[in-house]
Amino acid sequence: MNLKNVPIVTIDGPSGSGKGTVSRLMHKELGWHYLDSGALYRILAFSAESKGIRFTEEAPLAELAKALQIQFIEIPNSEHIGVYLDDREITTQIRTEEMGEKASKVAAFPQVREALVMRQRAFLQAPGLIADGRDMGTVIFPEADLKIFLEASLEERAERRYNQLKKSGVHVTLQSLFSELSQRDMRDRQRVVCPLKPAEDAIIVDTTGMPIEAVLSVVRRAFREKGFI
Ligand code: C5P
Numbered sequence: 276m277n278l279k280n281v282p283i284v285t286i287d288g289p290s291g292s293g294k295g296t297v298s299r300l301m302h303k304e305l306g307w308h309y310l311d312s313g314a315l316y317r318i319l320a321f322s323a324e325s326k327g328i329r330f331t332e333e334a335p336l337a338e339l340a341k342a343l344q345i346q347f348i349e350i351p352n353s354e355h356i357g358v359y360l361d362d363r364e365i366t367t368q369i370r371t372e373e374m375g376e377k378a379s380k381v382a383a384f385p386q387v388r389e390a391l392v393m394r395q396r397a398f399l400q401a402p403g404l405i406a407d408g409r410d411m412g413t414v415i416f417p418e419a420d421l422k423i424f425l426e427a428s429l430e431e432r433a434e435r436r437y438n439q440l441k442k443s444g445v446h447v448t449l450q451s452l453f454s455e456l457s458q459r460d461m462r463d464r465q466r467v468v469c470p471l472k473p474a475e476d477a478i479i480v481d482t483t484g485m486p487i488e489a490v491l492s493v494v495r496r497a498f499r500e501k502g503f504i
Contacts, residue, residue: 278399278400278401281399281400281401281402281403281404282307282402282403282404282420282421282501282503283399283403283404283406283416283418283419283420283421284301284307284403284404284405284406284419284420284421284422284423284498284503285406285407285408285411285412285415285416285419285421285422285423285474285477286298286301286405286406286407286411286423286424286425286494287407287408287409287410287411287412287413287422287423287424287425287471287473287474287477288409288424288425288426288427288471289409289426289427289432289456289460289463289464289471290375290432290436290456290459290460291427291431291432291433291435291436291456292425292426292427292432292482293425293427293435293482293487293490294407294425295311295313295407296354296487297425297487297490297491297494298311298405298406298407299354299355299356300354300491301405301491301494301495301498302405303354305402305403305405305498305503305504306402307402307403307404307405308398308399308400308403308404308405309347309356309398309404309405309406309407310395310398310404310405310406310407310408310411311347311356311407311408312391312395312406312407312408312409312410312411312415313375313378313407313408313409314347314358314369315340315343315345315391315394315395316378316379316381316382316387316391317369317370317374317375317377317378318343318345318358318360318365318369319336319339319340319343319378319381319387319391320369320374320377320378320380320381321360321365321368321369321374321377322339322343322360323335323336323339323381324377326339330377330380330381333384333385333386333387334386336381336384336386336387337384337386337387337389337390338390340387340390340391341390343360344360344361344362345358345359345360346358346359346362347359371445372436372440372447372452372455375455375459376455376458376459379459379462379463380462382409382463382466383462383466383467383468384468385467385468388410388414388468388469392414392415395415396415396416399416403503404416406419409463409469409470409471410469410470410471412424412473412474412476412477413469413472413473413474414469417474419474420501420503421478421497421498421501421503422473422474422476422477422478423477423478423480423494423497424473424474424477424478424479424480425480425482425490426479426480426481426482426483427481427482427483428483429453429456429457429460430453431482431483431484432456433449433452433453433456434449436452436456437449437452440452478497480493480494
């Protein structure tokens, strides 16, 4: 099959911008493939830690990134997707704020990012792909048919994350989440390779104050304008 004709939609943005929720819902709604690129960096950090590789060792981290045996498996009737490393389920272990922080450290290395390029491009399959991350529209799929960049104020993103974690029984303070998110944001936006930024041809949506349904309706309209719905 000629992959040139397979539609690609990229949804980039900082943590807590709603991109994960929107991407997963659109993936379910359209039955397109879904790339959660952040999960790859989280899995790498998790695996490095369990193998005793330090987050400062670029070359061993890049080698590990090439060798990871990863599977994403849909969970029936759930918005979530099961994550497996070497046949071991690690879905919840990689979702912590701490693992997000570690992921952003390994993600700052050029060799690590390079090692994951082909793995990410391999998600492109018919009938279409929704790619969620930081550099989907700028670096991994610059040829995407539709690029969306979701933003929101730091305060609101911290609050959304706080409510999500509270719901799932994880106890953190809003203040600590706020400072963790702000540090991670700074690292992601200021790194030399593939920093978090909108592609020049991205539609930028500031979701501050918008309920998820309102964000979804903006996103659906963009899909409709491209003839994907
Ligand atoms: O999106 P998520 O919070 O799971 O991403 C975790 C971390 O992985 C981000 O803070 C970022 O540093 C890194 N990441 C990245 N490029 C991507 C996706 C995630 O650098 N495309």
